[in-house]
Amino acid sequence: MDKQQILSKNQQIIFDIIEKAKEPIKAYSILFNVQKKGIKAPLQVYRALDKLVEIGKIHKIESRNSFVACKNSNCQISKATAFSICESCEEVSEISDNKLSKYLKSFQNKAGMKFKKYNLEFFGLCKKCSIK
Amino acid sequence: MDKQQILSKNQQIIFDIIEKAKEPIKAYSILFNVQKKGIKAPLQVYRALDKLVEIGKIHKIESRNSFVACKNSNCQISKATAFSICESCEEVSEISDNKLSKYLKSFQNKAGMKFKKYNLEFFGLCKKCSIK
DNA sequence: TAATTATTGTTATATTATAACATTATGTAA
DNA sequence: TTACATAATGTTATAATATAACAATAATTA
Numbered sequence: 001m002d003k004q005q006i007l008s009k010n011q012q013i014i015f016d017i018i019e020k021a022k023e024p025i026k027a028y029s030i031l032f033n034v035q036k037k038g039i040k041a042p043l044q045v046y047r048a049l050d051k052l053v054e055i056g057k058i059h060k061i062e063s064r065n066s067f068v069a070c071k072n073s074n075c076q077i078s079k080a081t082a083f084s085i086c087e088s089c090e091e092v093s094e095i096s097d098n099k100l101s102k103y104l105k106s107f108q109n110k111a112g113m114k115f116k117k118y119n120l121e122f123f124g125l126c127k128k129c130s131i132k
Numbered sequence: 133m134d135k136q137q138i139l140s141k142n143q144q145i146i147f148d149i150i151e152k153a154k155e156p157i158k159a160y161s162i163l164f165n166v167q168k169k170g171i172k173a174p175l176q177v178y179r180a181l182d183k184l185v186e187i188g189k190i191h192k193i194e195s196r197n198s199f200v201a202c203k204n205s206n207c208q209i210s211k212a213t214a215f216s217i218c219e220s221c222e223e224v225s226e227i228s229d230n231k232l233s234k235y236l237k238s239f240q241n242k243a244g245m246k247f248k249k250y251n252l253e254f255f256g257l258c259k260k261c262s263i264k
Numbered sequence: 265t266a267a268t269t270a271t272t273g274t275t276a277t278a279t280t281a282t283a284a285c286a287t288t289a290t291g292t293a294a
Numbered sequence: 295t296t297a298c299a300t301a302a303t304g305t306t307a308t309a310a311t312a313t314a315a316c317a318a319t320a321a322t323t324a
Contacts, residue, residue, distance in 0.1 A: 027281080043281085044303070115254050115255065115256035116219070122247050142271075179272080266324090267322100275314105279310100283307085285306095288303065289300100
């Protein structure tokens with residue numbers, strides 16, 4: 001059973017924007033979108049983003065400095081994320097593949113380090129862009 | 133046989149700094165280090181960094197906005213990178229594991245996308261920091 | 265040698281992110 | 295229900311990361 005996290009006002013506003021976007025969105029783009037709702041300062045956005053990442057509602061695409069809503073309803077904590085990124089159109093999709101995550105978790109255990117999480121980003125051309 | 137890339141003046145200066153550092157180093161820290169050598173502007177650093185990444189002499193740690201010299205002499209083009217990052221002391225080490233890279237390449241091929249490269253970052257505590 | 269491409273130099277500016285401090289709201293335990 | 299602790303908010307200023315635009319020079323190739 002998923003423990004349902006209750007979001008604060010700002011967290012909810014910012015999560016809604018990210019979820020509606022359906023594509024990665026940048027912090028200052030979020031800021032622009034929420035100014036009509038009274039969120040005026042970057043820090044207000046970044047604080048909400050930090051929290052949302054922490055509880056796994058969103059993920060950060062590190063190579064793009066942008067954020068997406070989590071598509072895997074079960075990944076409450078974003079400790080295992082994988083994305084494919086089109087270098088042409090910048091489309092990003094979250095990969096949820098049990099074998100992959102099992103493999104990477106077992107790989108972690110073999111290593112000397114105590115791992116908490118990982119992030120994997122694949123780059124290439126999506127179907128549409130490879131046709132062109 | 134490895135084709136040996138000849139570096140330009142700035143590229144060589146900046147690569148030397150990164151290689152000596154033996155730990156990830158940030159662009160503006162590099163800039164500070166090379167000002168005595170006549171490189172004054174951020175763009176001069178970023179241009180060299182871009183090229184060095186492109187030819188695989190260095191890698192970018194995306195989650196840290198920092199750069200390390202490639203430890204795998206064979207990865208001339210950095211199309212398959214993996215790192216483990218200690219969240220306590222920020223130590224970063226490059227993982228070179230044939231099984232892992234084979235697995236990820238085969239995973240790529242199964243997907244609908246034409247992949248060119250990937251970057252994987254594991255986070256946790258290194259041995260030293262887990263003792264504490 | 266001319267043409268092309270890669271590299272450099274320079275100034276200004278855009279983009280991404282946090283420090284520091286004050287205040288308000290929410291949750292928790294006596 | 296009051297006191298205490300913790301989380302969230304608001305605000306100003308500034309730090310850190312990265313690129314645009316333009317001009318000049320060096321290296322490579324036809």
